[in-house]
Amino acid sequence: MRVGLLGTGPWARATHGPALAAHPGVDLVGVWGRRPEAAAEAARLLDTRPYADADALIADVDAVAVALPPAVQAPLAARAARAGRHLLLDKPLATTVEAAREVADAVEAAGVRSLVFFTLRFAPAAARWIAEQAATGDWFTARADWYGAVFPPDDGTTATSPFADSPWRRDKGGLWDVGPHALSVLLPVLGDAVEVHAARGPRDTVHLTLRHESGASSTALLTLSAPPQAAGVTVEFRGAHGVAAYPQDLGGSATDALTAAVDALVSGEPHACDARFGARVTEILAAAEAALD
Known part of the structure; x- marks a missing residue:
């Protein structure tokens, strides 16, 4: 499959690019970025080859992998579809919501395949759990x-995360950056959210409360501003069977998870994490943001 990479930031360089370049079922045709010098360096x-124009790269490939801020990703994805x-x-x-639905509608109208990379849904052991x-x-x-963190x-502490300089993360915070991860685990287990509430915590922290179509309820604490000593992920389900807690050693590397996503794209098999599911996650996050406002 001829694939073009749109994006040259830390996530593209550390995860998308290496996984695509090493995949035996992929010909990485080229890279486009908003800064030509960054595209040249990534290429x-x-x-591979740097492209000065995104549409020229789209025209030369069978599929595009996108590692861009969401406001940039959505219109390019709709055009590619x-x-x-x-x-x-x-x-x-x-x-x-409008931009997300536009992508999902374009995918369905064109009959193309789509995957949204929710890391734990593609990390093999985590997906099985x-x-x-x-x-x-x-x-x-x-x-x-x-x-x-x-x-x-x-x-006055110096940031150590490569994503600390990300303008969209500073603007949208934990709700929009790590909220999708939480929803990607809760929704397939408990069902769609039929009621959404949210409250603010320190800095960008959001406390999300959901009622699901199964009748179960869930909560999620979402932040990018935790003290480093307090950083981490906790997922658990409680019911008549007892408590199922997510084992911390199941995640694997992001590159391995992305490789599994590329496997799914190349194979042509449908996956639950498609553009329509991605649009539904956006709808829930937008409802939470409205509740905060």
Whole structure:
């Protein structure tokens, strides 16, 4: 499959690019970025060609992989779908409901394949654990807490995360960056969210409360501003079967998970994490943001 990479930031360089370049079923045709010098450097590292125009790269490939801010990703993804290109997208799909639905509608109208890269849904061991909890069913409640330490505390500490300089993360915070991860675990196990509430915590922290179509409820604490000593992920489901806690050693590397996503895209097999699911996650996040406002 001829694939073009749209994006040259830390996530593209560390995850998308290496996974695509090493995949035996992929010909990485080229890289486009918003800064030509960054595209040239990424292309050199990945042994491929830099493109000065995104549409020219889209025209030369069968599929595009996108590692761009959501506001940039969504219109490019819709254009690529209308051009008949399969899509490997990042989360969140978009930061407005209208933009997310536009992508999903374009995918369905063109009949192309789409995947949104929710890391735990493609990391093989984590995906199996999520599927096991969904098969068990009859859960009473759940929580999925993501304590990210992307932004340093207000004490002069220097940021160490490569994503600390990301303008869209500073603007949208934990709700939009790690909220998709939480929803990607809760929704397949408990069902769609039929009620959404949210409250603010320190800095960018959001406390999300959901009622699901199964009747279960869930909570999620989402932040990119946790003290480094408090960073981490906790997921658990509670019900008549007892407590199922997510084992911390199941995640694997992001590159391995992305390789599994590329496997799924190349194979042509449908996956639950498609553009329509990505749009639904955007709808829930937008509802939470409205509740905060």
